[in-house]
Amino acid sequence: xxxxxxxxxxxxxxxxxxxxxxxxxxxxxxxxxxxxxxxxxxxxxxxxxxxxxxxxxxxxxxxxxxxxxxxxxxxxxxxxxxxxxxxxxxxxxxxxxxxxxxxxxxxxxxxxxxxxxxxxxxxxxxxxxxxxxxxxxxxxxxxxxxxxxxxxxxxxxxxxxxxxxxxxxxxxxxxxxxxxxxxxxxxxxxxxxxxxxxxxxxxxxxxxxxxxxxxxxxxxxxxxxxxxxxxxxxxxxxxxxxxxxxxxxxxxxxxxxxxxxxxxxxxxxxxxxxxxxxxxxxxxxxxxxxxxxxxxxxxxxxxxxxxxxxxxxxxxxxxxxx
Amino acid sequence: xxxxxxxxxxxxxxxxxxxxxxxxxxxxxxxxxxxxxxxxxxxxxxxxxxxxxxxxxxxxxxxxxxxxxxxxxxxxxxxxxxxxxxxxxxxxxxxxxxxxxxxxxxxxxxxxxxxxxxxxxxxxxxxxxxxxxxxxxxxxxxxxxxxxxxxxxxxxxxxxxxxxxxxxxx
Numbered sequence: 222x223x224x225x226x227x228x229x230x231x232x233x234x235x236x237x238x239x240x241x242x243x244x245x246x247x248x249x250x251x252x253x254x255x256x257x258x259x260x261x262x263x264x265x266x267x268x269x270x271x272x273x274x275x276x277x278x279x280x281x282x283x284x285x286x287x288x289x290x291x292x293x294x295x296x297x298x299x300x301x302x303x304x305x306x307x308x309x310x311x312x313x314x315x316x317x318x319x320x321x322x323x324x325x326x327x328x329x330x331x332x333x334x335x336x337x338x339x340x341x342x343x344x345x346x347x348x349x350x351x352x353x354x355x356x357x358x359x360x361x362x363x364x365x366x367x368x369x370x371x372x373x374x375x376x377x378x379x380x381x382x383x384x385x386x387x388x389x390x391x392x393x394x395x396x397x398x399x400x401x402x403x404x405x406x407x408x409x410x411x412x413x414x415x416x417x418x419x420x421x422x423x424x425x426x427x428x429x430x431x432x433x434x435x436x437x438x439x440x441x442x443x444x445x446x447x448x449x450x451x452x453x454x455x456x457x458x459x460x461x462x463x464x465x466x467x468x469x470x471x472x473x474x475x476x477x478x479x480x481x482x483x484x485x486x487x488x489x490x491x492x493x494x495x496x497x498x499x500x501x502x503x504x505x506x507x508x509x510x511x512x513x514x515x516x517x518x519x520x521x522x523x524x525x526x527x528x529x530x531x532x533x534x535x536x537x538x539x540x541x542x543x
Numbered sequence: 544x545x546x547x548x549x550x551x552x553x554x555x556x557x558x559x560x561x562x563x564x565x566x567x568x569x570x571x572x573x574x575x576x577x578x579x580x581x582x583x584x585x586x587x588x589x590x591x592x593x594x595x596x597x598x599x600x601x602x603x604x605x606x607x608x609x610x611x612x613x614x615x616x617x618x619x620x621x622x623x624x625x626x627x628x629x630x631x632x633x634x635x636x637x638x639x640x641x642x643x644x645x646x647x648x649x650x651x652x653x654x655x656x657x658x659x660x661x662x663x664x665x666x667x668x669x670x671x672x673x674x675x676x677x678x679x680x681x682x683x684x685x686x687x688x689x690x691x692x693x694x695x696x697x698x699x700x701x702x703x704x705x706x707x708x709x710x711x712x713x
Contacts, residue, residue: 458646
């Protein structure tokens with residue numbers, strides 16, 4: 222009797238063990254199955270989510286075309302009165318989207334006896350695209366651009382009309398360009414731009430990648446610039462700029478609208494027209510963003526360049542603690 | 544498909560449906576809030592498809608609903624609490640990933656706090672920028688898998704009677 226009971230219990234235990242094993246196997250198989258379906262269906266689903274393919278060539282009209290003398294003059298020959306007025310507007314808080322980035326301080330990277338403006342960005346990045354306008358305006362107060370190029374952020378990242386420092390390698394899967402056609406007796410401008418397929422979205426590489434690229438490029442200024450960025454531990458993404466002593470981890474002003482339309486819907490011609498005759502939120506914000514950069518450079522070099530004597534620039538230096 | 548039967552039984556309850564709806568809205572607001580924290584000067588440009596953001600909020604809400612309702616059905620409170628935490632974490636990460644457009648200021652601040660360096664931060668940013676859509680989808684799948692696992696384990700502590708989940712006596 223006892224033996225029969227023991228046998229029954231033993232069989233019961235075996236059965237329970239077998240059921241548990243089957244459950245574990247079936248659960249595992251189900252999870253693997255779900256994962257397999259997800260992986261298999263992913264290209265189809267992501268294709269549907271991404272929507273129709275962008276009309277490449279239409280929205281990238283004139284890409285890499287050098288700016289005409291008239292277009293370049295809008296940047297190089299902008300009136301100081303625009304910088305003054307925008308600076309005053311910033312100081313009296315009538316421009317809401319200026320000065321959001323948290324600025325910190327380092328030692329200037331001095332090359333050939335001049336402090337440097339370092340820029341790390343990506344052609345695909347929407348914020349870099351928008352920020353280059355303010356950067357170009359600021360840099361034009363310390364020197365001259367010989368050439369700039371018509372550009373856009375990536376189609377998958379807003380397709381913002383912008384300018385490039387040098388021709389973009391917009392069909393490459395991964396590359397870096399260094400330098401620009403900029404001359405100044407006050408500062409060095411060291412732009413480092415990550416290049417990727419413009420038909421995709423935002424892409425960027427790691428700091429060690431840029432250090433390797435700078436080493437391969439062999440220019441000591443860029444090697445030092447990338448090493449400095451690596452040491453500072455303030456990088457959060459692009460655009461990342463250093464203006465003399467001041468580190469700006471992001472765009473210093475966001476001019477994405479003129480009150481009526483967004484920058485994504487503007488043409489280059491409209492942007493040049495607005496910068497040539499500033500009369501709206503977009504253009505004043507770009508000039509005010511430039512003012513902040515100018516104030517940083519001025520404070521880094523003892524306010525020696527003539528632009529530093531503008532009352533608005535001195536006011537910004539005072540208020541911002543540059 | 545025992546888990547599916549438990550799912551059906553659980554969501555027969557109007558309370559479960561209502562809590563899922565409320566949590567969906569809550570999680571959506573949480574994701575949007577985290578995305579906005581990444582915004583530069585108030586401007587937000589999100590490249591993650593809106594449908595994926597809704598899906599993440601919804602799957603997180605389902606997971607939290609299952610967790611909360613199974614507290615009264617399960618003998619392991621720890622497990623249910625962990626699943627609830629998981630639903631919050633996937634939403635937070637979803638917000639961070641969706642908000643990653645050119646920069647990851649929140650994630651970078653956290654990483655620097657833990658003594659990580661610019662090389663690591665930039666590597667993470669590079670990875671997220673390359674696999675943003677995949678990572679976001681993975682969070683949704685993760686929510687579904689945890690939900691499935693949780694529903695499967697409910698069979699240890701409860702059964703279905705008259706179409707509703709009833710806790711087994713110990």
